[in-house]
Amino acid sequence: MFRLFPRMFGKVFLSFWASSLLVLIAVGVVNAALGTRPLLRVWLANSLTWYGQTAVELYEHGGPSALNNYLTDIQASGIDGALLGPDGALLGSHKVPATTDTVLARERLSRRNENDIQTWTSAIPIPGNRGEYIFVALEHPRRRARIAFQPAALLARMVAGLGVASLLCLLMARYLTRPIRSLQGVARRIAAGDLKARAAPVMGPRDDELGELAIDFDRMADRVQTLIERQQTLLRDISHEFRSPLARLTLSAELVKRGDTDAASRMEGDLRRLEALISELLTLSRMEASDRNSRRDRIDLSGMVRRILEDAAFEGRPEQKTLVQTGANEVMMQGDANLLERCIENVVRNAIQHTPQHTGIEVNVTLSDETPAGQVATIRVIDEGEGVPEHALPHLFEPFFRVSASREQSGRGAGLGLSISQRIVELHGGAMEACNRAEGGLEVTMRFPVVQGWGSNVGPASRM
Numbered sequence: 001m002f003r004l005f006p007r008m009f010g011k012v013f014l015s016f017w018a019s020s021l022l023v024l025i026a027v028g029v030v031n032a033a034l035g036t037r038p039l040l041r042v043w044l045a046n047s048l049t050w051y052g053q054t055a056v057e058l059y060e061h062g063g064p065s066a067l068n069n070y071l072t073d074i075q076a077s078g079i080d081g082a083l084l085g086p087d088g089a090l091l092g093s094h095k096v097p098a099t100t101d102t103v104l105a106r107e108r109l110s111r112r113n114e115n116d117i118q119t120w121t122s123a124i125p126i127p128g129n130r131g132e133y134i135f136v137a138l139e140h141p142r143r144r145a146r147i148a149f150q151p152a153a154l155l156a157r158m159v160a161g162l163g164v165a166s167l168l169c170l171l172m173a174r175y176l177t178r179p180i181r182s183l184q185g186v187a188r189r190i191a192a193g194d195l196k197a198r199a200a201p202v203m204g205p206r207d208d209e210l211g212e213l214a215i216d217f218d219r220m221a222d223r224v225q226t227l228i229e230r231q232q233t234l235l236r237d238i239s240h241e242f243r244s245p246l247a248r249l250t251l252s253a254e255l256v257k258r259g260d261t262d263a264a265s266r267m268e269g270d271l272r273r274l275e276a277l278i279s280e281l282l283t284l285s286r287m288e289a290s291d292r293n294s295r296r297d298r299i300d301l302s303g304m305v306r307r308i309l310e311d312a313a314f315e316g317r318p319e320q321k322t323l324v325q326t327g328a329n330e331v332m333m334q335g336d337a338n339l340l341e342r343c344i345e346n347v348v349r350n351a352i353q354h355t356p357q358h359t360g361i362e363v364n365v366t367l368s369d370e371t372p373a374g375q376v377a378t379i380r381v382i383d384e385g386e387g388v389p390e391h392a393l394p395h396l397f398e399p400f401f402r403v404s405a406s407r408e409q410s411g412r413g414a415g416l417g418l419s420i421s422q423r424i425v426e427l428h429g430g431a432m433e434a435c436n437r438a439e440g441g442l443e444v445t446m447r448f449p450v451v452q453g454w455g456s457n458v459g460p461a462s463r464m
Contacts (some may be wrong), residue, residue, distance in 0.1 A: 059083060059129055059208070060130065082095060082137075113125070143328055280417070347417075361383050377447070399419045
């Protein structure tokens with residue numbers, strides 16, 4: 001469908017221009033109807049004074065006949081006039097208009113120009129050689145309209161005002177649409193693949209809504225760039241993770257063909273590793289697509305941790321690794337029970353894998369005091385291992401991240417456990433972090449918001 005002004009610049013310019021035009025017309029009409037009366041009063045007095053002086057000169061030099069001819073001539077231009085002599089008698093054949101009685105009486109009292117805009121009548125004293133005359137005049141309606149509106153002067157003022165308004169509208173429309181065009185250009189650059197393009201440097205410093213829009217746009221661009229880079233990194237890491245077991249499977253298949261039955265057991269191990277990797281990837285994908293409010297159960301967080309530690313104790317028993325739960329006996333919160341159990345279990349099993357023999361793992365569950373933001377349930381998983389280098393801590397929750405080759409070889413998971421745990425914590429509105437302890441070992445902290453009014457009972461530590 002065709003639109004007269006499809007561009008925003010044209011719409012803004014036309015809106016300002018039309019508004020200015022309407023204002024000018026309204027001002028012109030009001031000015032003509034009301035605002036010009038003081039000016040008309042002055043103009044009327046000055047113009048009729050000239051007519052009166054001419055009438056007196058013609059009378060004194062040409063007599064009544066010359067005066068009568070002149071008064072007849074000005075009658076055609078819309079003026080009914082009469083001339084009174086110094087003695088007050090009527091001169092010539094033109095009678096005094098009946099509507100001029102009021103201004104004539106005022107003139108005889110004040111002895112100065114008198115006029116009435118309502119009736120457009122005037123009585124003006126004119127000095128002559130024989131004394132002071134009085135010129136009395138009545139303006140016709142057609143002359144009133146021509147003087148009141150003065151089309152040529154009014155049109156000139158409107159054209160001049162419209163020209164200035166058009167220039168101001170042009171500048172205003174350009175000022176409003178220029179940053180939008182700049183933002184559009186940045187959006188096109190991002191769509192073309194330039195993920196580093198940003199709007200704020202292009203638009204310059206602005207303290208208005210458009211400046212705030214540029215800041216929000218850049219935040220969105222930063223988020224998009226981060227997500228795309230994470231996706232590319234994840235795909236690259238997935239390719240790397242699949243390459244090694246697939247290569248070993250290919251080699252094992254060749255060995256099985258040659259009769260090496262031991263290769264079959266290695267194939268089973270690689271297949272289990274691929275299965276675990278695919279399972280973790282599917283879980284991570286579901287986490288990215290999950291709705292934070294998809295499911296909400298009433299959960300006893302302490303009881304959930306207790307059950308997880310009871311199951312995990314069997315894994316640490318061969319190497320004499322003990323698991324201890326401390327803190328509150330009961331901490332209630334809302335959440336997805338299955339996801340939360342998977343989250344805590346991933347962190348606990350990661351601690352078991354990387355803590356030395358004959359050491360312990362502590363899982364502390366606490367509930368913060370009441371704050372304006374509500375209560376927070378905190379789970380701390382503390383091991384007695386070697387910890388993590390400081391430079392690796394910010395990357396600890398990235399998919400497939402390995403601190404070192406030795407950890408990669410010792411790890412039996414797919415490298416996605418901590419990433420999945422962090423995503424689950426974020427889905428529940430919480431936060432997750434890791435730090436090295438001064439006493440040695442790694443401490444992983446998970447914090448979850450708790451519904452107000454749900455308390456906790458503190459009890460002694462339990463060992464598994």
